[in-house]
Amino acid sequence: MIRPALVLAALLCAGGAQAHEIYVSNERDNTVSVIDSARWEVTRTFGVGRRPRGLTFSRDGRRLFVCASDSDAVQVVDPDSGKLLHDLPSGEDPEQFALAPDGRTLFIANENNATTTVVDAETRKVLAQVDVGIEPEGMAVSPDGRIAVTTSETTNMVHWIDAVTLQAIDATPVGQRPRHAEFTRDGKTLWVSSEIGGTVAVVDVASRRVVETIEFEIKGISPDRIQPVGIALAEDGRTAFVALGPSDRVAAIDTATRKVTAYILVGRRVWHLAMLPGGGQLVTTNGVSGDVTVIDTASLKAIRSVKVGRYPWGAAVRPAGDAATAEGAAPAGGRSAGRRE
Amino acid sequence: MRARADLAARDGTVRALGRLGAARLRAPALACLALGLALPARSQAPAAGPAPLVVHYVERRIERPTPLNNEPPVPADEGLRGADLGLRDGNATGRFLGLAFTLKPVVVEPGADIRAALAAASAEAARERHGSGAPRFLVVNAPAEDVLALADAPELAESVFLNIGAPDVRLRDRDCRARLLHVLPSRDMLADALVQLLAFKRWTRILLVAGPKPEDALYAEALRRSARKFGARIVAESTFDAHGADLRDSALREFALVTRGPEHDVVAVADEAGEFGANLVHNTASPRPVVGTQGLSPAAWGRPVEAWAAVQLQGRFAKLAGRPMGPVDWAGWMAVHAVTEAAAQLRSTDAEAVRRLLLSDKFEVGGFKGRALSFRPWNGQLRQPVFVLWPGAVVAAAPVEGFLHRRTELDTIGLDQPESACRAFGGPR
Known part of the structure; x- marks a missing residue:
């Protein structure tokens, strides 16, 4: 067995890296579990609104935003105490959101009523509601803060929103049931996963056209069980990770060749991903098995699993006090770790 | 016979939305204007955009026994409400592509002449400038004899039929027809x-x-x-x-x-x-x-179906119909969704192109069942998971774990290619 080596690797990773807190939303328990990355254990669990899904942190790590879908609110929580500070107006059924680089403008996908709500998190005012396709879900803001995108799961499009005028400017059809969108750090490319289409579209941001459609193939797994959802891009930009839903695997993709380099077995029905600062580890939320898998991004192997609540959905890494330096060094650095999922 | 005025009345709104959506795509500068107006019924001007793609719906009512235990009766608008939601979803997508769709429903009583009623509706559609008025896409919610009568009618020789009401195996077997697709699962x-x-x-x-x-x-x-x-x-x-x-x-x-x-x-x-x-x-x-x-x-759909984002569809349907979505409602939604999705994939409402895509084995569409759905090329049946449920919960979704098939596990349920006597689709490939 290779277990001793794994444990050693885990210990080395845990010992060598700085400890982080990972916040995981448990969709069915209406709670958030907090995992300490030094010990890979749940240290705290606190209650939030109903059906929590997307979650993200303020840049300074002092505020946690939670999409409480069935409470029709984005909740602002003190991560230290787990106490609800206040709700933000969010529109109906918020599912995912993205915080703009200005640290205060939240773009929220309202799954039930085909809109994207834009909220100023400081004044707590709705800035705009933008009409998009049916069941908007994925949300992302470009690193320069100029464009927001949302994916609509039944309309099967990426909707482009001018983040300054807050107007929809274009729509790009992609594969069936697009669930998640992620900008590359240079802002030139957008990655979009299509759950039922079974593909990931690589979209050129300037022309708003799909330039490549990545397909997946896993031996012994029926193609219709390969359902891409969460996407995380490595900090060095070389690797993209895609959660493949009920195939229970995460694909690692070389962003230069756009070829899959590995399929990593994780827990059951993997939803979303969050990269730890430094990029050495990636965590996955596994909805059916109710746990989080820790992946070592160098060896592309799963090294740990951590039991959390029922139906874990999103995960976000809390920017630590001194992690602000890392963020300052790479302006987009807070995105994969500190943003949503 | 009873035509639905409420659906017809919405056509104007739908067309207006389609046109605005098109404007938004072509001229970003106008986007803010369009956005402000992209709410129902703001614009009363006559439509000038491309003609909407018309989906016809024909239903024969069925006499049903009085409920035995005071349970809610089968809704009088089962099927039609689903088709209506499919139309709304289709137009919500279509407005971003400059496409629009309308639904022309015809409902006849038991014993009435279904072909005559449909001919009257076609004539009405022709007067409204929807081409010749002959249905190109016809959702059929009627017993098997009606399905066959319509499929064999010379005036409907150009139609694609989408069966949402007849579970009869023979329609997928020796009595199949080349342009007859089955959205409802067979018995x-x-x-x-x-x-x-x-x-x-x-x-x-x-x-x-x-x-x-x-x-x-x-x-x-x-x-x-x-x-x-x-x-x-x-x-x-x-x-x-x-x-x-x-x-x-x-x-x-x-x-x-x-x-x-x-x-x-x-x-x-x-x-x-x-x-x-x-x-x-x-x-x-x-x-x-x-x-x-x-x-x-076992059922195509039911109130406790929740997974794979079904709860979204359930919510939209309950808002529209004021009741839970039944299997025939789902099939009605799915039938119209398949047509509008084919048009969206083509970015065109050209009926001939939509028909070709719909009947090709390349066509895949989502249906809130956790997998891509497609029509079997040997008998026109929509491949799909089937739920096994009781009123309280879904117990399982078939194909059940462990039932394997060389093509797709979905083909472990229903007539597989070697079992079907259907040759209207060109026989074994």
């Missing part, structure tokens, strides 16, 4: 889904009780066939006719007699009209679950 798909679950649980000894109607016999036959296919066994069969007895008084004794038999794991009931099956549950001679048309039932 053998329902039976296969149920028996897969029974086999998975090793509840394979089945005592079968069938009602007296021809459709009950067809359901029973589908169960027998599935039992053979998946290694279950019908250990005994009996029939039950609810007529002439008042079940409220006699059920306790009568059902004990009917369900007495050799050792069995489940009592399967074939009672499609719901004349006694619900009363059989918890009233069998031995303490055994009731499965089939009542009790634990």
Whole structure:
């Protein structure tokens, strides 16, 4: 067995890296579990609104935003105490959101009523509601803060929103049931996963056209069980990770060749991903098995699993006090770790 | 005959939205204007954009027995409401592509001439400038004889039919037709889904009780066939006719007699009209679950279906119809969604192109069942998971774990290519 080596690797990773807190939303328990990355254990669990899904942190790590879908609110929580500070107006059924680089403008996908709500998190005012396709879900803001995108799961499009005028400017059809969108750090490319289409579209941001459609193939797994959802891009930009839903695997993709380099077995029905600062580890939320898998991004192997609540959905890494330096060094650095999922 | 004025009245709004959506795509500078106006009924100007793609809907009402236990009756608008939601969803997508869709519904009473009613609706459509008015896409919610009569009608030679009401296996078998697609699962798909679950649980000894109607016999036959296919066994069969007895008084004794038999794991009931099956549950001679048309039932859709974002569709439907979505509602939604999705993929409402895509084996579409759905190229049946549920919960979604197929597990339920006698689609490929 290779277990001793794994444990050693885990210990080395845990010992060598700085400890982080990972916040995981448990969709069915209406709670958030907090995992300490030094010990890979749940240290705290606190209650939030109903059906929590997307979650993200303020840049300074002092505020946690939670999409409480069935409470029709984005909740602002003190991560230290787990106490609800206040709700933000969010529109109906918020599912995912993205915080703009200005640290205060939240773009929220309202799954039930085909809109994207834009909220100023400081004044707590709705800035705009933008009409998009049916069941908007994925949300992302470009690193320069100029464009927001949302994916609509039944309309099967990426909707482009001018983040300054807050107007929809274009729509790009992609594969069936697009669930998640992620900008590359240079802002030139957008990655979009299509759950039922079974593909990931690589979209050129300037022309708003799909330039490549990545397909997946896993031996012994029926193609219709390969359902891409969460996407995380490595900090060095070389690797993209895609959660493949009920195939229970995460694909690692070389962003230069756009070829899959590995399929990593994780827990059951993997939803979303969050990269730890430094990029050495990636965590996955596994909805059916109710746990989080820790992946070592160098060896592309799963090294740990951590039991959390029922139906874990999103995960976000809390920017630590001194992690602000890392963020300052790479302006987009807070995105994969500190943003949503 | 009864045409739906409320649907027709919305056409104006739908067209206006489509046009604004097109403007938004072509000229970003106008986007803010369009956005402000992209709300229903702001613009009253006559439409000048491309003609909408018309989807026709034809239904024959069915006489149903009075509910036995004060349960909600089968809704009078089952199917049509689903199609209506499919239209709304289609237009919500279409407005970003400059496409628009309309629905032309025709509902006839039992005994009325369905072809004549449809011809009248086509003439009306022609007057409204929808081309020749002859349906290109016709959603059919009617018994099998009507489906065949329409499919063979010379005036409908250019139509693609989407069957949402007839589960008859023969329409997917020897009586299939080249332009006839089946959105509703057939009886053998329902039976296969149920028996897969029974086999998975090793509840394979089945005592079968069938009602007296021809459709009950067809359901029973589908169960027998599935039992053979998946290694279950019908250990005994009996029939039950609810007529002439008042079940409220006699059920306790009568059902004990009917369900007495050799050792069995489940009592399967074939009672499609719901004349006694619900009363059989918890009233069998031995303490055994009731499965089939009542009790634990296979269905295309049902109120407890929640996974794979189904809750979104359920929510939209409940808002529109004020009631839960039934299997025929889902099929109605799915039929219109398939047509509008094909148009969206093509970015065109050209009926000929949409028809070609819909009938090709390249076409895939989502249906809130967790997988891409497609039409079987050998008989036009929509491949799809089938739920096995009771009113409280979904017990399983078939294909059940462990039932494998070289093409797709979805083809473990229903007539597979070598089993189907259908040759209208060109025979074996």
